[in-house]
Amino acid sequence: xxxxxxxxxxxxxxxxxxxxxxxxxxxxxxxxxxxxxxxxxxxxxxxxxxxxxxxxxxxxxxxxxxxxxxxxxxxxxxxxxxxxxxxxxxxxxxxxxxxxxxxxxxxxxxxxxxxxxxxxxxxxxxxxxxxxxxxxxxxxxxxxxxxxxxxxxxxxxxxxxxxxxxxxxxxxxxxxxxxxxxxxxxxxxxxxxxxxxxxxxxxxxxxxxxxxxxxxxxxxxxxxxxxxxxxxxxxxxxxxxxxxxxxxxxxxxxxxxxxxxxxxxxxxxxxxxxxxxxxxxxxxxxxxxxxxxxxxxxxxxxxxxxxxxxxxxxxxxxxxxxxxxxxxxxxxxxxxxxxxxxxxxxxxxxxxxxxxxxxxxxxxx
Amino acid sequence: xxxxxxxxxxxxxxxxxxxxxxxxxxxxxxxxxxxxxxxxxxxxxxxxxxxxxxxxxxxxxxxxxxxxxxxxxxxxxxxxxxxxxxxxxxxxxxxxxxxxxxxxxxxxxxxxxxxxxxxxxxxxxxxxxxxxxxxxxxxxxxxxxxx
Numbered sequence: 001x002x003x004x005x006x007x008x009x010x011x012x013x014x015x016x017x018x019x020x021x022x023x024x025x026x027x028x029x030x031x032x033x034x035x036x037x038x039x040x041x042x043x044x045x046x047x048x049x050x051x052x053x054x055x056x057x058x059x060x061x062x063x064x065x066x067x068x069x070x071x072x073x074x075x076x077x078x079x080x081x082x083x084x085x086x087x088x089x090x091x092x093x094x095x096x097x098x099x100x101x102x103x104x105x106x107x108x109x110x111x112x113x114x115x116x117x118x119x120x121x122x123x124x125x126x127x128x129x130x131x132x133x134x135x136x137x138x139x140x141x142x143x144x145x146x147x148x149x150x151x152x153x154x155x156x157x158x159x160x161x162x163x164x165x166x167x168x169x170x171x172x173x174x175x176x177x178x179x180x181x182x183x184x185x186x187x188x189x190x191x192x193x194x195x196x197x198x199x200x201x202x203x204x205x206x207x208x209x210x211x212x213x214x215x216x217x218x219x220x221x222x223x224x225x226x227x228x229x230x231x232x233x234x235x236x237x238x239x240x241x242x243x244x245x246x247x248x249x250x251x252x253x254x255x256x257x258x259x260x261x262x263x264x265x266x267x268x269x270x271x272x273x274x275x276x277x278x279x280x281x282x283x284x285x286x287x288x289x290x291x292x293x294x295x296x297x298x299x300x301x302x303x304x305x306x307x308x309x310x311x312x313x314x315x316x317x318x319x320x321x322x323x324x325x326x327x328x329x330x331x332x333x334x335x336x337x338x339x340x341x342x343x344x345x346x347x348x349x350x351x352x353x354x355x356x357x358x359x360x361x362x363x364x365x
Numbered sequence: 366x367x368x369x370x371x372x373x374x375x376x377x378x379x380x381x382x383x384x385x386x387x388x389x390x391x392x393x394x395x396x397x398x399x400x401x402x403x404x405x406x407x408x409x410x411x412x413x414x415x416x417x418x419x420x421x422x423x424x425x426x427x428x429x430x431x432x433x434x435x436x437x438x439x440x441x442x443x444x445x446x447x448x449x450x451x452x453x454x455x456x457x458x459x460x461x462x463x464x465x466x467x468x469x470x471x472x473x474x475x476x477x478x479x480x481x482x483x484x485x486x487x488x489x490x491x492x493x494x495x496x497x498x499x500x501x502x503x504x505x506x507x508x509x510x511x512x
Contacts, residue, residue, distance in 0.1 A: 057410070058409040058410060059391065059410065061409075062407070062410075064394065064398065065391065065394065067490050067493075067494065068387055068390060068391050068394070068490070068493070071383065071387045071493055071494070071497045072384075072387060074497060074501060075380065075383060075384050075387070075497075078380070078500075078501070078504050079380075081504070081508070082504075082507075085508055130369075130510065133369040133370070133510075134369070134370060135369060135370075135373060136370065136373070137373060137377060163370050202447060206371060206375075206446075206447070207370075207371045210370065210371075251368045251371040251372075252368070
């Protein structure tokens with residue numbers, strides 16, 4: 001066993017060396033990518049240090065510590081695999097036409113929204129299924145391959161930026177909402193099963209509050225386009241919670257409730273006219289895709305809780321001086337958020353000519 | 366839009382906790398062997414007083430959390446993600462019928478800075494092993510969710 005463990009550590013050290021060597025040969029990155037690359041190298045050296053320190057400590061030569069040495073190995077090995085998946089692969093696939101393009105876009109967006117956070121690294125190594133995602137630990141956002149050729153999904157980039165903002169300001173964004181949610185449910189017990197309440201509370205705490213907040217931040221930053229994009233996502237994933245039992249296995253809140261969160265933020269930021277337009281196809285969509293409502297749905301996700309959170313998110317966005325979509329329009333003639341809203345507008349009015357128009361707009365960005 | 370953010374926060378909290386607990390057990394074990402009749406076999410290892418006190422604090426806080434876990438309904442990612450906690454406790458109870466009593470005794474001894482027996486250290490090793498398995502499963506989910 002001792003020899004096996006020693007061999008594992010030596011082999012890991014060798015892998016770390018080879019990865020570092022390959023990273024040195026990757027060039028052409030700039031801005032956030034070069035910082036991302038430098039941090040990756042730093043993390044790999046830090047893992048090498050830990051391997052060395054464990055080997056020097058001498059415990060891997062003692063049977064009594066085999067179990068702990070194996071745990072230590074699996075911890076370091078996982079960190080290595082995490083770096084490989086989330087940092088090394090994206091860096092190896094860096095291209096100026098995709099990642100380079102998004103570096104300019106994200107830099108422009110961060111200036112327009114007045115974010116004081118450091119600009120994240122953008123990678124296009126996701127796919128249409130995993131879609132857009134953020135990894136706050138590494139300050140990165142990952143988009144599907146070829147996303148640089150399209151505009152309509154970009155409202156979701158603002159949702160992912162929301163995750164990075166939530167990572168830093170989550171406590172303020174959520175405020176006292178959790179207590180209000182708990183009190184609200186307490187009013188309805190015993191009409192709702194306490195087991196269900198507990199499960200729903202778990203969801204609010206572990207993911208719903210964050211997801212709702214990110215939807216609201218996105219609506220605040222990119223305006224009505226986010227509602228259109230969400231309608232599109234709902235149409236693709238049709239039937240989400242169209243059953244008599246609320247599905248709590250998913251980590252995102254039900255799409256219907258998410259749209260109410262988006263609408264609420266748009267209402268609070270003054271988009272009543274646009275809301276009237278979006279609410280029509282949304283109602284038609286609900287009539288088709290949401291014929292059944294899960295039991296206790298209105299009690300579990302009432303408007304009052306969504307409104308409370310929206311008020312808090314809006315207050316926090318203003319406190320951390322994030323610039324709303326309306327303000328961006330007065331600060332700049334053509335912010336990225338305006339191009340995205342124009343894209344949705346053009347797509348709905350002239351779907352046949354949209355692709356040509358989109359290509360020109362991307363060229364201008 | 367994917368579940369990565371959610372899984373990642375759970376994973377990272379579990380990663381931190383597994384490392385902390387494992388490190389603390391190593392310190393207690395070092396102390397135990399250095400005080401035993403076999404101390405000559407462990408000439409290459411050492412443990413400082415500060416290291417030992419930190420280890421006792423880490424372990425007693427964690428055991429206290431496990432002891433009270435049943436009553437707690439709140440998610441505390443600083444200590445352990447709720448789902449992971451449930452699974453770890455389930456594993457531990459399946460392995461030993463006296464688990465609840467055992468960890469109470471260990472907790473009380475740690476609070477009084479009493480030395481633990483070989484069997485008690487073995488129980489702590491089992492807990493860290495359960496944490497390790499739980500974290501590895503979460504890591505697989507994290508890598509799969511990434512697409």
